[in-house]
């Protein structure tokens with residue numbers, strides 16, 4: 196072993212050495228349906244407005260560490276109850292990290308369900324925090340018996356529930372989530388990354404539960420490249436989390452562009468509406484294909500089960516279509532694939548390529 200390699204192994208924590216870096220596949224030239232992105236740019240008039248604002252932006256200066264106008268726009272969109280605030284993150288991934296850092300006392304536990312968004316567990320590992328994962332039922336709903344006993348046993352400081360869930364796409368029963376919030380001794384974060392495609396939200400319930408925070412991101416709504424997410428909840432929580440937030444975590448350009456886009460939130464919601472309609476159409480088409488099981492989704496993607504997911508995934512790639520292979524990521528996702536809803540043309544290409552792939556393998 197070289198000197199540098201020995202030193203790396205001596206200094207870096209073993210749980211970090213054991214990790215695999217988060218794998219983002221090369222997607223150049225592919226029909227990209229792997230990452231829940233909105234396939235549409237905003238209309239030309241808005242892009243021109245953004246271009247003009249960016250050309251005048253003071254990028255020589257540090258960003259405003261507390262962008263009141265942007266936060267006010269978000270508060271207004273959410274119709275936040277009295278006493279509730281928002282905290283901005285460099286994507287919601289950063290907020291997951293901030294929350295975990297804030298409660299990570301010796302012995303503290305982060306509790307998640309499985310299968311769900313992998314960053315909850317990864318961030319616990321990054322921080323050396325204990326993680327407990329509770330399996331969902333076979334139809335991917337919350338296993339309330341298992342959840343309530345895990346809460347009793349683990350006394351988790353922090354629980355994350357993605358609503359709707361990623362990668363399964365289903366929303367849990369709101370009643371079940373409420374029972375979990377009521378039973379939890381610590382914070383419960385309802386992660387509404389897919390709010391634009393779903394029919395329900397916990398924001399109206401913020402005032403009812405002192406241990407509830409709602410997290411959202413604009414990534415799935417058409418701003419994945421900006422990296423902007425937020426937490427909404429009581430300022431008593433958020434004031435503490437603010438102390439941990441790095442002061443310039445949201446740059447000048449994301450602030451500026453997000454302000455413009457939020458003034459045109461209706462444009463983004465109209466795109467989301469289109470995506471919801473195309474989701475139904477795609478689900479219907481895929482449901483009619485022999486050998487494909489489609490799970491119900493309230494997000495901008497569909498979970499599928501096929502006979503040989505890995506082979507189908509590769510065959511789709513050969514045909515220029517990139518989706519997500521979930522086989523091997525969790526026992527309950529055996530032979531599962533996840534496809535993001537794209538433009539109607541992309542969806543058609545995907546369905547055609549899938550049919551060909553099923554024939555070819």
Ligand SMILES: *Cc1c(COP(=O)(O)O)cnc(C)c1O
Nearest residue numbers: 286287288312357361388412414
């Ligand atoms: C995509 C996603 C996020 C992360 O979003 P960013 O704001 O882009 O970091 C968080 N939670 C869930 C459930 C997601 O699917």
